[in-house]
Amino acid sequence: MPEMQFNIDACLVDEVSIATETSLLPKISEFSRIAPDVTLGQGVRVFSFVNLYGCSIGDNSKIGTFVEIQKNAEIGRNVKISSHTFICEGVQIEDDVFIGHNVSFINDKYPRATSVSGELQTEADWQVVRTIVKRGASIGTSCTILCGVTIGEFAIVGAGSVVTRDVPSNTIVAGNPAHTLRKIEDK
Numbered sequence: 001m002p003e004m005q006f007n008i009d010a011c012l013v014d015e016v017s018i019a020t021e022t023s024l025l026p027k028i029s030e031f032s033r034i035a036p037d038v039t040l041g042q043g044v045r046v047f048s049f050v051n052l053y054g055c056s057i058g059d060n061s062k063i064g065t066f067v068e069i070q071k072n073a074e075i076g077r078n079v080k081i082s083s084h085t086f087i088c089e090g091v092q093i094e095d096d097v098f099i100g101h102n103v104s105f106i107n108d109k110y111p112r113a114t115s116v117s118g119e120l121q122t123e124a125d126w127q128v129v130r131t132i133v134k135r136g137a138s139i140g141t142s143c144t145i146l147c148g149v150t151i152g153e154f155a156i157v158g159a160g161s162v163v164t165r166d167v168p169s170n171t172i173v174a175g176n177p178a179h180t181l182r183k184i185e186d187k
Contacts, residue, residue, distance in 0.1 A: 041077065058095065090128035097133050100141035100159065105131055107147045154184060
């Protein structure tokens with residue numbers, strides 16, 4: 001993805017403009033926080049109250065209201081991330097993926113507030129476990145995606161599911177824990 005240098009003030013628009021304009025420059029609501037280390041592709045749309053830092057977002061992707069995307073997360077091209085979603089460090093989302101409202105990704109298998117010595121944990125006290133969402137997958141509203149899983153190409157995760165293991169390509173899963181409902185014959 002080509003890195004893009006731009007004047008953030010030139011990209012600030014209201015949500016009506018974001019929804020109607022087709023410029024290749026990113027469209028960013030004035031009420032979003034975007035750190036200088038974020039890489040945005042062409043035509044990215046960022047709505048209000050979004051927090052982005054240390055991540056990359058591919059061309060023509062849309063980031064809904066109240067979304068946080070942490071450092072070292074990678075978002076592909078033509079991705080739609082709906083409101084109230086949390087994408088933590090170590091998550092890779094490939095091209096053409098749909099993420100529903102209120103989806104949470106997890107990046108630590110055994111989260112703790114403090115270390116063995118009783119001090120608040122730092123980055124040195126745990127390791128990020130990566131998660132991959134493959135091209136064309138769709139994740140429904142209010143899903144929780146545990147770390148270390150891969151959601152396959154064109155897979156569908158039903159609303160409210162908790163994904164605890166890999167989801168094969170072209171498969172529909174749902175439930176807690178998510179289990180296979182059926183294969184998708186036609187994409």
